[in-house]
Amino acid sequence: MHLNRRQLTASGLLAASALVLASLTGCAESSVSATAASAAARPIVVCTTTMIGDVAQEVAGDLADVHVLFGPTVDPHLFRATRDDVALLMRADLVICNGFGLEGYLEPHLKRVSETGIPLMHLAESILKNDEAMSDAGVVDPHVWMDASLWARTAPAIAKALTDALKPEAASLQTLNERAASVEQRLLELDAHSESVISSIPDHARILVTAHDAFRYFGRRYNVRVEGVQGLSTASEGGLRAIESLVDLIVESKIPAVFVESTVSSRNIKALVEGAGARGQAVSLGGTLHSDAPGDAGTYIRMVEHNVDTIAAALGGSTLREDEQPPHAESPQ
Template sequence: MIVASTGMVADLVRAVAGDRADVSALMGEGVDPHLYKPTRSDIARLMRADAVFINGLLLEGKMTDAFARMRDSGKPVVAVGDALPQDRLLSPPGFEGAHDPHVWMDAGLWAQALPAVRDAVTKLDPAGADLYARNADAYAAKLVDLDAYARRVLASIPANARVLVTAHDAFNYLGRAYGIEVRGIQGISTESEAGLKAIEELVALLADRGIPAVFPETSVSDRNVHALVEGAAARGHAVALGGALFSDAMGAPGTYEGTYLGMIDLNVTTIARALGGEAPASGFQGKLTLAQR
């Protein structure tokens, strides 16, 4: 049994392990990993697991010590973020000395975690080595396609509207990968409170540049995003509330948006359409149902 912290990490491990492992995530739909505290039953599940996969880079802020203790006790704890090329990690202002943990937002970067996942799963179950290698390669090819789709639809947004304003700073990797300016109301972690000044500055940016939409996130309160819409309206600039993005958690289990591919597809398709770009409502592989959201 393998236990992952977030749904995104569980999805990555599942893509490699296939049917040979029981993979589950501690944090489900709508859960904020920055604030998540493990329950007693979570700790018991982690203790029973053959291996634990986490995002790392301090994303799971309240669980960092628990993971360190497990590693000290000899349990394999694999941090996907640590497996990525360190020179590809961002350290934005206000987050000096640490890396931005939201690495899944760049599909091409996320794919670079696959070799480490494959190797870790193979070490647990050497008999599955061939399958794990094939699965990792097949999934890498899907991520390459998703990355190309994201690049194409986001490139169709008009130059003046290439600004993504969201509830918190989860989208820096998306911004770098696909050439979009990214502004979060809250900082890298949702633990920081958004100041009135930050909201006023963003309202001015929206009005000055004529940005057409801002985006709530499924795992963060949308109070601040509504404040932006109202603030811009008071200045005579109508800003639409774009569809809710999946920042730090995926959609419901069993749905397309409850997979990593569906999560990123929904995000980039929603952003492109709301900011005046072109993207099919059915998304990257025709599986998206934006109309129902």
């Protein structure tokens, strides 16, 4: 914003009168300036995805300003940083990325972050134990957030990274750890909810066909066979042969529905529907899943709830048991 001389004078006067007002009311002056000072001095935490940012925001509370680079509809495999994004990264006190190659085009900038001495956390890599990472043809699968029981571990992991990077005072440290424990608990409830909803799908119908291979951790955790037309990254192409063999699977297993993803082109999935239809197997579009960003679900928790409900509804399960409430629902008064 550029101000001309007249505006500068006017804003100067406004500031001066605010100071007079504040000094007249005594305590107001100190609280106004204290708020301004703490906002200005608050450390900056930059996260790549919303799935990371949601947890970091909840755990950090008012300890830091948490920024998310990838918007809710951004495909992280294809994201390219703007000059402002890079400037924000270089101002950060802590940067948290997913790792396992998810942030393909951002990696040179993350390397620079690390070389500059800014703490850089590879969150998904840091929470998995030796044999827990999934891979396909030697490429590690980065979509760890799809298993909420694994993602629950991000809360204490982020609390530790914040502690190391920001060195909060004892009182702040205690509330930080309390917040982390509560977020971890909520994510474990989300995991239990997901397991319960998916278990309502009949065994023979537990086959999830989607646009790209984002659901393998989900499939392992909740006992669903998953097939993606594209590979682990949307940067790879889904070949004609992949589509043909998936059409075979749909026809042989009488799969009732396939799914599009909000950040991925629906072209390949529509080809599956047409291919199966040509062989006499009516397969419907089961709905849009959020795989690599929460889309209109807005948050990580609502994204997972949306996915499990959509999958269960299309594959013959029930979306919500009567005795069960979703984790974010408020308890009745």
